[in-house]
Amino acid sequence: xxxxxxxxxxxxxxxxxxxxxxxxxxPIMEHVLRLLKRHGVTDTVVTLQFLAALVRNYFGDGDELxxxxxxxxxxxxxxxxxxxxxxxxxxxxxxxxVISGDALTDIDLSDMIRFHQEKSALVTIxxxxxxxxxxxxxxxxxxxxxxxxxxxxxxxxxxxxxxxxTGVYVMEPEVLDAVADGQAVDWAADxxxxxxxRGAPIYGYVADGYWxxxxxxxSYLKAQADALxxxxxxxxDGFELSPGVWVAESASVDTDAVLKGPLLIGDYAKVEGGAExxxxxxxxxxxxxxxxxxxxxxxxxxxxxxGPGAHLRGCVIGKNTDIMAGARVEENAVxxxxxxxxxxxxxxxxxxxxxFKTIEAGAVVNTSVIWESRGQRSLFGxxxxxxxxxxxxxxxxxxxxxxxxxxxxxxxxSVVTSRDASLAARALKRAVISxxxxxxxxxxxxxxxxxxxxxxxxxxxxxxxxIALRTTPGDPQSVDIVIMDDRGADLPPSAQRKLERVxxxxxxxxxxxxxxxxxxxxxxxxxxxAQELLRQVDxxxxxxxxxxxxxAGGTSSLVLPTLLGRVGVDVLTVNARLDHVSPTETIxxxxxxxxxxxxxxxxSRAAFGVRFDPVGERIALVDEKGQLISEERALLVVLDxxxxxxxxxxxxxxxxxTRVAEQVCRFHGxxxxxxxxxxDALTSAAAGPDMIFAADGRGGFVVPEFSPAIDGLAVFxxxxxxxxxxxxxxxxxxxxxxxxxxxxxxxxxPWAAKGAVMRSVIEAAEQGRRGHxxxxxxxxxxxxxxxxxxxxxxxxxxxxTDLWAxxxxxxAAQALIEHWARVVEQAAV
Numbered sequence: 001x002x003x004x005x006x007x008x009x010x011x012x013x014x015x016x017x018x019x020x021x022x023x024x025x026x027p028i029m030e031h032v033l034r035l036l037k038r039h040g041v042t043d044t045v046v047t048l049q050f051l052a053a054l055v056r057n058y059f060g061d062g063d064e065l066x067x068x069x070x071x072x073x074x075x076x077x078x079x080x081x082x083x084x085x086x087x088x089x090x091x092x093x094x095x096x097x098v099i100s101g102d103a104l105t106d107i108d109l110s111d112m113i114r115f116h117q118e119k120s121a122l123v124t125i126x127x128x129x130x131x132x133x134x135x136x137x138x139x140x141x142x143x144x145x146x147x148x149x150x151x152x153x154x155x156x157x158x159x160x161x162x163x164x165x166t167g168v169y170v171m172e173p174e175v176l177d178a179v180a181d182g183q184a185v186d187w188a189a190d191x192x193x194x195x196x197x198r199g200a201p202i203y204g205y206v207a208d209g210y211w212x213x214x215x216x217x218x219s220y221l222k223a224q225a226d227a228l229x230x231x232x233x234x235x236x237d238g239f240e241l242s243p244g245v246w247v248a249e250s251a252s253v254d255t256d257a258v259l260k261g262p263l264l265i266g267d268y269a270k271v272e273g274g275a276e277x278x279x280x281x282x283x284x285x286x287x288x289x290x291x292x293x294x295x296x297x298x299x300x301x302x303x304x305x306x307g308p309g310a311h312l313r314g315c316v317i318g319k320n321t322d323i324m325a326g327a328r329v330e331e332n333a334v335x336x337x338x339x340x341x342x343x344x345x346x347x348x349x350x351x352x353x354x355x356f357k358t359i360e361a362g363a364v365v366n367t368s369v370i371w372e373s374r375g376q377r378s379l380f381g382x383x384x385x386x387x388x389x390x391x392x393x394x395x396x397x398x399x400x401x402x403x404x405x406x407x408x409x410x411x412x413x414s415v416v417t418s419r420d421a422s423l424a425a426r427a428l429k430r431a432v433i434s435x436x437x438x439x440x441x442x443x444x445x446x447x448x449x450x451x452x453x454x455x456x457x458x459x460x461x462x463x464x465x466x467i468a469l470r471t472t473p474g475d476p477q478s479v480d481i482v483i484m485d486d487r488g489a490d491l492p493p494s495a496q497r498k499l500e501r502v503x504x505x506x507x508x509x510x511x512x513x514x515x516x517x518x519x520x521x522x523x524x525x526x527x528x529x530a531q532e533l534l535r536q537v538d539x540x541x542x543x544x545x546x547x548x549x550x551x552a553g554g555t556s557s558l559v560l561p562t563l564l565g566r567v568g569v570d571v572l573t574v575n576a577r578l579d580h581v582s583p584t585e586t587i588x589x590x591x592x593x594x595x596x597x598x599x600x601x602x603x604s605r606a607a608f609g610v611r612f613d614p615v616g617e618r619i620a621l622v623d624e625k626g627q628l629i630s631e632e633r634a635l636l637v638v639l640d641x642x643x644x645x646x647x648x649x650x651x652x653x654x655x656x657x658t659r660v661a662e663q664v665c666r667f668h669g670x671x672x673x674x675x676x677x678x679x680d681a682l683t684s685a686a687a688g689p690d691m692i693f694a695a696d697g698r699g700g701f702v703v704p705e706f707s708p709a710i711d712g713l714a715v716f717x718x719x720x721x722x723x724x725x726x727x728x729x730x731x732x733x734x735x736x737x738x739x740x741x742x743x744x745x746x747x748x749x750p751w752a753a754k755g756a757v758m759r760s761v762i763e764a765a766e767q768g769r770r771g772h773x774x775x776x777x778x779x780x781x782x783x784x785x786x787x788x789x790x791x792x793x794x795x796x797x798x799x800x801t802d803l804w805a806x807x808x809x810x811x812a813a814q815a816l817i818e819h820w821a822r823v824v825e826q827a828a829v
Contacts, residue, residue, distance in 0.1 A: 126168030402435025450616030455488030553579030554614030602626025
């Protein structure tokens with residue numbers, strides 16, 4: 001299979017297909033074909049789509065390799081299974097092997113075919129254990145090797161093993177009958193699960209050999225280093241001049257050149273005296289290295305000229321490129337084909353130079369690579385795009401991020417922007433607006449507004465999305481950029497990945513002068529929000545009620561006067577101002593303000609007290625006695641109020657919430673839908689039919705009849721009506737709900753060990769599978785017959801694993817979490 005575009009490898013694949021990328025000076029696909037020949041497989045069909053002519057022209061009929069090659073070309077991408085079905089007329093006679101033309105491997109194919117025959121399998125899937133399984137399909141097999149379950153490209157919360165699908169399959173011809181003609185169909189996502197449901201014999205062969213999916217720049221460099229180190233069995237064209245130093249016979253290397261292997265010098269390459277080539281350097285065919293040049297971990301493709309004193313470190317240089325005297329190319333940079341880097345130019349770390357470009361002499365190409373400098377695994381974190389103000393989140397980044405977001409939208413659509421009270425958010429929002437309008441996106445700017453109001457107007461104004469900037473909770477030095485879809489919800493993972501691809505490629509769309517968009521300021525923003533909220537939420541019975549509200553110096557103070565003026569309750573409001581100096585609070589400041597709120601509620605004999613976070617999204621509750629209600633208990637109290645009044649419907653809660661919620665729901669005849677901890681999971685569930693309540697257990701509540709988004713202002717208004725109509729106080733409701741025995745722990749886990757940790761958790765849970773069951777909605781949850789449970793989830797943005805445990809008493813919960821923490825710790829070593 002050689003039809004992939006390899007978009008993550010751009011600019012290397014901007015003008016050539018991924019299978020033709022060289023590894024130790026041979027295309028990846030050539031290494032695959034040589035592997036097939038070593039195992040006696042010489043009759044081969046190559047499926048093509050992207051730049052198909054280049055592959056056909058390079059390999060021809062396969063005669064030079066001693067093989068017979070035929071080609072099956074797709075007009076449109078048909079997926080991994082559809083592309084094979086496209087070549088079905090050449091595969092019907094006998095069992096066949098499917099292998100990717102762009103993955104580097106030396107798997108024992110003969111042994112895999114033997115395994116397939118012994119098991120009388122319909123399909124045998126080649127499996128490999130990898131440290132980071134996020135980009136692959138996870139597969140679980142039983143002791144006999146039979147496949148039990150699949151999961152394609154999971155999030156960390158869905159990882160339950162580190163055994164992944166390599167894309168190497170042995171198949172019987174009958175399997176082609178399960179693939180639709182002319183449609184985009186995937187083996188792992190579509191065909192195999194259906195066959196598994198029918199009970200078809202699908203087996204997994206765990207390979208001992210080397211396998212690397214060369215899908216990123218990092219994995220491309222790693223594949224070169226592994227080939228030079230002998231970790232993968234490949235045919236290297238050259239002789240070993242000294243241990244690890246491979247030089248092609250036709251190469252010319254001056255005796256005064258410094259060579260420190262492992263490294264490879266290709267055919268007809270020339271290395272002058274005084275040049276230094278260090279570890280894991282690959283010099284392409286016909287390359288020239290002049291005196292004084294320095295290369296370390298550099299991969300240089302064919303026909304490249306490196307001038308005197310050129311300095312390359314940890315980078316990739318495309319074919320037919322000239323690097324002139326004294327130029328420097330730093331770590332993780334990629335220079336495309338046929339570029340010119342003039343004398344003394346500096347290409348900084350992480351910069352990507354696309355093909356056919358010229359970098360002028362002395363120029364400094366210095367793009368801030370925020371994510372690599374932070375060691376972050378992805379652009380999006382748990383609060384959106386986050387970082388230190390003017391260090392990681394700069395105006396330049398905001399312009400690029402807004403331009404990338406605009407590139408994913410149609411020209412001429414609208415995007416809503418807003419911010420919190422901070423000066424940093426105000427300055428950075430202006431950069432966001434510039435990036436959007438310069439990319440033909442109209443901007444509706446709400447200026448300073450609570451985040452729920454921004455979400456409401458994003459959905460209401462028929463906007464294509466929204467961007468809100470807020471100070472990171474508890475960290476006044478940092479800012480979060482919250483990017484929303486047309487529902488006003490956080491971008492779902494698929495949209496996040498699309499945006500990340502645009503940012504990583506830096507392929508931003510620009511508008512023509514006549515397409516520059518407009519900036520407008522919508523009128524009646526607060527009034528429209530308040531009017532719609534009061535129209536949707538039942539406020540009957542609200543009269544002669546007193547409440548205490550703390551706005552925390554945030555943007556909720558802009559909405560509450562209008563909102564409360566229409567409700568008609570007696571309100572004592574504190575911190576009702578925009579605090580530009582302290583837009584967030586420390587833990588100590590939050591405790592101080594909550595203590596003050598408790599005193600005010602108790603002394604004023606209010607029905608309850610509420611404290612909003614600075615953007616009006618989350619709330620903290622104080623009962624009529626002035627006692628703070630914890631986040632877990634607040635979820636249960638509000639749930640009890642809602643369920644008692646509705647007596648039917650469904651509620652959405654994350655898997656990390658206490659199972660006491662199930663008892664509350666059963667008592668009132670309400671059903672629970674458990675969701676994952678992903679940003680958009682709760683929002684998506686709350687938008688479903690018959691939803692009456694949703695909450696995240698961290699002070700975030702959803703009022704589904706008004707909006708599927710977390711909204712502190714809306715839940716406060718709903719709470720006013722619920723408390724007014726019930727005969728019980730918050731403390732009485734709290735007292736009748738069973739105690740929560742929910743514990744949480746965080747275990748440090750290296751990134752490379754996360755897949756192995758989750759595999760160990762699954763294996764430990766499946767040993768002696770009696771008295772408990774497994775749930776993989778998010779992470780791995782082990783549920784025991786007595787109602788106790790433990791949940792293990794690898795964190796998406798930190799090298800840790802999170803654990804939750806709940807039992808009938810604290811001691812039992814503590815014992816449970818201690819046991820599983822040991823399982824995680826032992827697997828992480």
